[in-house]
Amino acid sequence: MEIEIYHVDQAINGSKEALGAIIENIEGPVFNLSLRMLGRIEDAEDAKQDILIKVITSLSSYKGKSLFSTWVYKIAVNHLINEKNKDFVNHPLSFEIFGSDIDRYVSSSVDQTNPAEKKIFSEELKLSCTNVLLQCLNPFDRLIFILGTMFDVDSRLGSEITGLSADNFRQRLSRSRKVMSTFLSEYCEHAGGKKCNCINRVNYALSQHRIDPALPYSSSLVPERISTSKSAMENIDAATALYSNLLRHSSKQQAKEYLFNLLKTDDFSSLTK
16 A cells, blocks of 8 residues: 555645545555454445545645555544444444354254355355454454454554554554454364354354345455465464455445546545645
8 A cells, every 4th residue: 555655746736647546556455444343345335435535635634754554544543443333333242242142053954055055155154254253352452453463564553553552552462362362263163163163154144144145245355365365264373364364355346436436526636635
């Protein structure tokens, strides 16, 4: 997510080409951060759009004192931490709630899926479950976990983005990884756990509408990364490596088109002033 400062200067001076290059460069990371924080594709699309508008309208305040990506992440982080009226915000999860749901689950004797469908749905469940499980961390620890584990942000940069000291960022990241690792190691088959097997939970997930066969979660995935990422998830060396190896998602085309159509309006350059 690196942008040359001259792109910013050109965008501020009214260049739609430079502004388009900035949006093209940052929209993927912003969408993925939003998705991991909020857990639902629809909420992430809305948040990404809001964040990109904030970035665009604040361009003149960027003075080049930090990397452009750091500046963007700060805007995104402030927005996402304060995000309200989203599904998981209004109905928070915890590891206790998630674990209880797994513990009391009994496999249905009625299997309405054929083996081929069940395999596909189990992969779907695996991909969506990793996002939902992140919601068991409180918002700030979730943010630290995502930045440190999934975005490879070190403690120095994490400190700059979050406002924590480097030591505090490192300690909270270590604690969140330990909590996540403990849960995964007990429950998730892909982390050596014994209690939860994706393919055995397919019927339950379908009955609870946690999987929608008509709108697959993987429809937002970058196609060429699916096979590689599934393989990495199934051969993890440590429980939280499940997250460091997760694939990146691609924002829906219609959401991208909205922003680029907005760029074409005559008065759009005034937003960057």
